[in-house]
Amino acid sequence: MAKKTAGKKVRDILFGVLSFFLSLFLFMLSLGVVGEISLFNKSFWIDQMNSTNYFVDKCDEMTDRLVILGYASGLSKDFCEKIVDPIMITTDTETYLDDFFEGGTGRVDTTAFKQKFISELESYIKEKNAKVDQSNVDYLVKNAESRYKDCVKIPLLTQIAGYFHAVKKYLPYITAGLALLFAVIVLVLTFGNRWRHRIFKYLYFATAADCLALTTVAVYVSINGGLKNINLQSRALYQMVVLFANNVNIMLWVVAAFFLVSAFLFFFLYRSFYLRLTSD
Numbered sequence: 001m002a003k004k005t006a007g008k009k010v011r012d013i014l015f016g017v018l019s020f021f022l023s024l025f026l027f028m029l030s031l032g033v034v035g036e037i038s039l040f041n042k043s044f045w046i047d048q049m050n051s052t053n054y055f056v057d058k059c060d061e062m063t064d065r066l067v068i069l070g071y072a073s074g075l076s077k078d079f080c081e082k083i084v085d086p087i088m089i090t091t092d093t094e095t096y097l098d099d100f101f102e103g104g105t106g107r108v109d110t111t112a113f114k115q116k117f118i119s120e121l122e123s124y125i126k127e128k129n130a131k132v133d134q135s136n137v138d139y140l141v142k143n144a145e146s147r148y149k150d151c152v153k154i155p156l157l158t159q160i161a162g163y164f165h166a167v168k169k170y171l172p173y174i175t176a177g178l179a180l181l182f183a184v185i186v187l188v189l190t191f192g193n194r195w196r197h198r199i200f201k202y203l204y205f206a207t208a209a210d211c212l213a214l215t216t217v218a219v220y221v222s223i224n225g226g227l228k229n230i231n232l233q234s235r236a237l238y239q240m241v242v243l244f245a246n247n248v249n250i251m252l253w254v255v256a257a258f259f260l261v262s263a264f265l266f267f268f269l270y271r272s273f274y275l276r277l278t279s280d
Contacts, residue, residue, distance in 0.1 A: 015189060019202040022185045023209035029178040030214060030255050032171055038248045040168045042101045046094065048244045055086045055093065057236030062089065062151045066144060073140055079124050083117050084148075092152050100157055103165055108149045117144050154237065197273035204266035207259045214256035221249045 038044045049055060066080035092109055100106035118141060125132055157164065186203070193199050232238040 018185050019205045022206040025178050025182045026210040027213045032175040034251045042097050048240050052239040052243050054236045054240045055090045058089045059084050059086045065147045082120050096152055108152045110145050113148045197270050200266045200270035204263055204270055208263040211256050211259035214252055218252040
């Protein structure tokens with residue numbers, strides 16, 4: 001009888017450890033899925049940009065940069081306002097994100113901008129009948145192109161490019177591996193327990209723990225106001241990043257709610273099978 005009791009204790013400890021790893025794998029799997037849907041999904045980035053009027057604001061920011069550059073060269077504000085438009089910013093931003101998400105460095109295509117800038121500049125010089133030095137024109141075009149590149153680029157992505165590409169490359173394999181480990185542990189719990197109520201008990205523990213962990217992360221982000229305290233010089237980028245973080249946080253709440261419902265379901269099944277067993 002003592003050996004049976006000791007064996008039962010060992011079994012409970014073993015399955016308790018498996019339940020812990022099950023909750024850990026579920027937590028990591030949840031973060032991985034949310035990451036693939038949001039952070040590593042180019043379409044999600046574009047959606048956030050469209051929702052915050054990002055491209056229009058970026059167009060205004062670039063125009064302001066050209067105005068500042070133009071003051072030193074005697075260019076009027078009207079001239080600077082003709083160069084960029086939201087369509088140009090949208091097209092070049094999408095091209096930039098395509099290159100970055102495909103593993104590149106995030107190259108900005110300035111072809112359309114340079115052509116428009118040079119064309120408008122030539123018309124402006126001809127209209128004013130001004131005599132200019134070609135070297136000064138080249139210098140002006142080069143500076144304008146540099147400012148346009150800086151405007152289109154997203155500094156946050158540039159700073160984390162190495163980590164971003166590494167995680168994006170291996171995340172599908174990590175997610176698949178976690179899903180496989182989850183399935184293996186569930187099978188071990190299923191075939192390692194004679195009574196069904198024990199299986200549901202361990203699944204209840206795992207889903208409840210995962211719900212608690214995800215809720216903790218979501219609450220922490222909510223208390224700190226998402227990324228509202230982040231310091232960014234670009235107003236357009238700031239608004240996009242804040243909305244991005246808020247939407248990711250909403251996803252965490254939704255996943256946490258899903259596991260909360262799952263935990264209640266497994267608890268109900270556990271109690272139902274346990275009461276049925278004790279009543280027989």
